[in-house]
Amino acid sequence: MPGNAQLLLLDKDVVESLLIANDVLAAVERAFELHRLRKGRVFPLIRERLETGGVFGIKAGDVQSESLLGFKAAGFWPSNRNQGGEPHQATIMLIDPATGRPLCVIDGNAITTMRTGAAGGLGLRALARPDSRRLCLFGTGVQARIQVTFALHMMPAISSVQYVTARGTADARFESHFNDRCAISHATDADDAVATSDLIITATPGGGPLFGAAAVQPGTHINCVGADTKGKRELPEGFLERVRLFVDDEAQARQIGETQWAPDVACVELGDVLGAPEKMIRHPDDITVFDMTGLALQDLTVARMLYEQAAKSNLGARIPWPW
Missing domain, CATH: 3.40.50.720 (NAD(P)-binding Rossmann-like Domain)
Structure with a gap:
């Protein structure tokens, strides 16, 4: 019921524990296949420089036949190094395409790193x-x-x-x-x-x-x-x-x-x-x-894999998210 809805949160530690190279390769290759078949859509990119010196972007897309919808908000903030932090920042959200309700919020830094590495590896092989x-x-x-x-x-x-x-x-x-x-x-x-x-x-x-x-x-x-x-x-x-x-x-x-x-x-x-x-x-x-x-589809296929694995293994934190 809407009043019992929950939102799953996957932090950095959970994400990194679930990111296995061959699983990521399979998910990224699936993203390329969906893109090739035009079953997955890549929405117009947002990528803008900020007055703070950072760069902010949104990559979004969906796979209508697989009920997959979401986006990654990410960018690069070089001044983070002065605070001992990571300049690359990314957060991924999976959304229920039938209702528009968020299903899962995921720390996207490790996902971005791994899916980009996997894409590079596939490019080399091909x-x-x-x-x-x-x-x-x-x-x-x-x-x-x-x-x-x-x-x-x-x-x-x-x-x-x-x-x-x-x-x-x-x-x-x-x-x-x-x-x-x-x-x-x-x-x-x-x-x-x-x-x-x-x-x-x-x-x-x-x-x-x-x-x-x-x-x-x-x-x-x-x-x-x-x-x-x-x-x-x-x-x-x-x-x-x-x-x-x-x-x-x-x-x-x-x-x-x-x-x-x-x-x-x-x-x-x-x-x-x-x-x-x-x-x-x-x-x-x-x-x-x-x-x-x-590709936004790379973020989404990897995020979906993590979402399913985390739900199966009861990992992550669930918070009430009523309608």
Whole structure:
């Protein structure tokens, strides 16, 4: 009855306890499939800069055939670092599409991290050369770490990782996460690291081009993570015009992704490749780019998985939420 309605709250600890890599991969792949079949809708994006120095956005969507509806309110507040806090903040809400009543409120930080890592891993598996061994990474933050984690999970041939930092200094703490899984080293010359790598992942705040276009060798694949707002970029000017470009959502990528800098370049949505992998013929000299802006459907499919698991295991806090 409406008077007995409850709202389930899943905090950071519960979310992290339920986030298993293969489960997240399955949920994210399902999101790509729903998007490909146009069974899941991605609503117009909200992404705005604030006077406080932060960036606030809302990604929303639904899957009408599966009674799935919700949104993620998220953004980036760099001043949080001064308070010892995480600059990325995200909250997800699942809503009953039949009544409009909230079903579950979920801490979205770990979900965002994991689903983005999973999307990157799926992109590598679908687009990169299977024998790729050398990875070049830009960034050492939370997202950089999860991207490497999923890259190693999905691409077992990777044996070495070079990483480039904004300060130009090594990050021993970052290296410690991967020392037992691959040879990892700090690179002081970005173009040299790019030129000697099969895979490149850019996971930075998107403040400008990270390397020269000429450094990228034929056969290289690049996952771009950092461009998620108008004005952000990580790739050099004119580079997208000479690659095979893949995106998670074409309209969104042209609005806020790397693709905003090359709006007339043809692109293919990754869901189409995942749905028909036999059609992805990669020529030896192809340079491929996956422009990752993050789908609302990814947040919703992962959130639904957590909601169902938490309800089954009686996890989280339930509070009265009467009509």
